Amino acid sequence: MVGCCFSCSLWFLLCLAALFIVSSESALNRYQFDVQVKNVSRLCHAKPIVTVNGRFPGPTIYAREGDRVVVNVTNYAQYNLSIHWHGLKQFRNGWADGPAYITQCPIQSGRSYVYDFNVTDQRGTLWWHAHILWLRATVHGAIVVMPKRGVPYPFPQPDAELNIVLGEWWHKDVEVIESQANSLGVPPSLSDAHTINGKPGPLFPCSEKHTYAMEVESNKTYMLRIISAALNDQLFFNIAGHNMTVVEIDAVYCRPFSTHALLLAPGQTTNVLVRTNQVPGRYFVAAKPFMDVPIPVDNKTATGILQYKGVPNSVVPSMPPLLSKNDVGFVKSFNDKLRSLNSPQFPANVPLQIDRHLFFTVGLGRDPCPTCLNGTRFIGAINNITFTLPTVALLQAHYSRISGVFTRDFPDRPPTVFNFTGAPLKANLGTKVGTRLSWIPFNSTVELVLQGTNLVGVESHPFHLHGYNFFIVGRGIGNFDPDKDPASFNLIDPPERNTIAVPTGGWTAIRFRANNPGVWFMHCHLEVHTTWGLSTAFLVENGDRPEDSLLPPPMDLPPC
Ligand SMILES: *[C@@H]1O[C@H](CO)[C@@H](O)[C@H](O)[C@H]1NC(C)=O
Ligand SMILES: *[C@@H]1O[C@H](CO)[C@@H](O)[C@H](O)[C@H]1NC(C)=O
Ligand SMILES: *[C@@H]1O[C@H](CO)[C@@H](O)[C@H](O)[C@H]1NC(C)=O
Ligand SMILES: *[C@@H]1O[C@H](CO)[C@@H](O)[C@H](O)[C@H]1NC(C)=O
Ligand SMILES: *[C@@H]1O[C@H](CO)[C@@H](O)[C@H](O)[C@H]1NC(C)=O
Ligand SMILES: *[C@@H]1O[C@H](CO)[C@@H](O)[C@H](O)[C@H]1NC(C)=O
Ligand SMILES: *[C@@H]1O[C@H](CO)[C@@H](O)[C@H](O)[C@H]1NC(C)=O
Ligand SMILES: *[C@@H]1O[C@H](CO)[C@@H](O)[C@H](O)[C@H]1NC(C)=O
Ligand SMILES: *[C@@H]1O[C@H](CO)[C@@H](O)[C@H](O)[C@H]1NC(C)=O
Ligand SMILES: *[C@@H]1O[C@H](CO)[C@@H](O)[C@H](O)[C@H]1NC(C)=O
Ligand SMILES: *[C@@H]1O[C@H](CO)[C@@H](O)[C@H](O)[C@H]1NC(C)=O
Ligand SMILES: [Cu+2]
DSSP: OHHHHHHHHHHHHHHHHHHHHHHHOOOEEEEEEEEEEEEEEETTEEEEEEEETTBSSOOOEEEETTOEEEEEEEEOSSSOBOEEEETOOOTTOGGGTOOBTTTBOOBOTTOEEEEEEEOOSOOEEEEEEEOSTTGGGTSEEEEEEEOSTTOOOSSOOOSEEEEEEEEEEOSSOHHHHHHHHHHHTSOOOOOSEEEETTBOOTTSTTOTTSOOEEEEOTTOEEEEEEEEOOSSOEEEEEETTBOEEEEEETTEEEEEEEESEEEEOTTOEEEEEEEOOSOSSEEEEEEEEEOOSSOOOOOOOEEEEEEETTOOTTSOOBOOOOOOTTOHHHHHHHHHHOOBOOOSSSOOOOOOSOSEEEEEEEEEEEEEOTTSTTSEEEEEEETTEEEOOOSSOHHHHHHTTOTTSOBSBOOSSOSSOOOTTSSOOOSOOOOEEEOBEEEEOTTEEEEEEEEEOOSSOOOOEEEEESSOOEEEEEEEESSOOTTTGGGGOOOSSOOEESEEEEOTTEEEEEEEEEOSOEEEEEEESSHHHHHTTOEEEEEEOOOSSGGGSOOOOOTTOOOO
């Protein structure tokens, strides 16, 4: 009896061990990325664009949680270039993060660099993109991190999965547009189309071949992995006749909820389940911008088609009800529904004791520019500091103790307190220009309030932090009140993500534990604002132990 029990439980333990071995086995996923120029045709025009492996969008990276990913990026284009793996935490491994002049010097024409990283403790939909100039307009693609083998999703297993990458398309060369706008100090021209998997759809001319169609079978559940690779526009996304169940944001499972539309800021990802339970037919899928202030925006709608199998192409698809450009009511209710799953398996480890309180004003301004059109140029600033990229990568300067590249005195608070979101201050206030980093001791808990400003106008700024996810514990309209607002923070199940849109004329409070040593860029993910200097970086110190310290740089790290 005892023996039997013993052998039973031994057998059980062996089984468990076998299971553990199976689920902890990690694979090596190798990719070759040839960055090359290719002539691509859209909207009746052909133009050369920078691509990876000649594809637009580029190839998808597949991995499982725990895997190692090795990508040999070879640059055959005329531009210096680097690639960022957006949302991958790159624990101790900033060398593989990718933002040019932050964690590495760019890969020069004709050279290669091997990005080598582990996908640790995260799973879901992320993406990769060029992180220099405006090259990410065409140099981007999906990253799909599957759960460990044998570990199910915390929601019903979908019958199939599809990736949907939203983007923006310009007739002209984006690099010409960017450099002309910069030399004149004015905003660059708006995109000419939005795209769904690289295609603008039939609302645009010459689009017969340029419409993304996803064929589906009736009565199945599809998981759509939706990525916003747009440069300057936040996008609504919906499907005619079908609701979506949101299950994941920025590669973090969330509390599921049903919705008829989504909002994605540039850089964000959202996984949804769609049940194909409608009359077999053809249904438009639409992406159009959200903009709640009178700032010019590319207001055109990209469409794709959800096509039930067997339905002929002659059937005219039905259009979903389009949200109005400034539907702040929808945006608020959508954001209110976003919560962490906060299950025993996926707890929301929100920092409760805060070591460091940061208050950053984020917004636009104007600085003198004698050579510009109006004698001034648009700038972005955080705490009145306009970030300038160095000519030596910050991470290398930090690791090799090269002095004179940056200072670590980024202020915790703005120099002056004013009515941040009050009447527009049209005056040319000017900013300090510099490469100043916010210095954070290892493993500190940080609360950062991002406060929008109205120095030339209010606007929603989607902020992205490299190296970390963070919890969005609070947000509001107007000025953050440090005495009153923390009382309404959600410290139980706040959404966790890597990119968050600070509301127009308002603030957002985020929390994270600084347990990943290195230099981590934080910036507005509107490319136009990053270009203007709406960015900064955190310098997170090493811990005491070797395993809490930055790894040494790889041998092939590109030189400047
Ligand atoms: C791209 O295609 C257009 C139209 O077919 C053509 O005029 C142009 O020469 C091509 N450019 C290159 C670099 O192949
Ligand atoms: C990366 O690719 C280039 C071009 O194919 C090749 O020359 C180089 O040897 C590769 N690097 C590694 C480490 O495989
Ligand atoms: C990836 O994981 C392997 C195995 O644990 C380890 O040897 C390697 O150093 C890790 N690489 C990085 C870049 O963290
Ligand atoms: C430049 O100045 C003119 C005249 O004051 C004004 O109308 C225009 O809007 C300004 N342009 C920009 C980009 O600020
Ligand atoms: C889908 O399910 C509905 C309801 O269960 C059923 O009426 C319909 O026939 C099914 N359609 C197909 C194509 O199986
Ligand atoms: C979508 O959800 C709304 C609100 O719950 C509901 O009224 C509507 O009937 C749903 N539509 C479909 C096609 O299920
Ligand atoms: C889109 O913007 C253009 C120019 O900014 C404007 O003329 C047009 O009326 C707008 N269309 C819609 C549907 O808002
Ligand atoms: C800030 O400005 C807004 C709008 O002009 C005004 O409603 C608010 O009362 C001002 N707040 C303070 C503290 O002055
Ligand atoms: C920002 O800094 C500039 C230059 O030091 C100064 O003139 C300006 O008053 C400051 N603006 C604010 C809002 O603090
Ligand atoms: C970071 O701090 C937390 C809370 O004090 C502690 O539990 C954890 O072990 C620390 N992590 C490291 C790597 O020191
Ligand atoms: C590429 O980078 C190198 C080294 O930083 C620099 O000398 C060169 O001018 C850059 N080329 C371009 C086209 O920007
Ligand atoms: Cu911005």
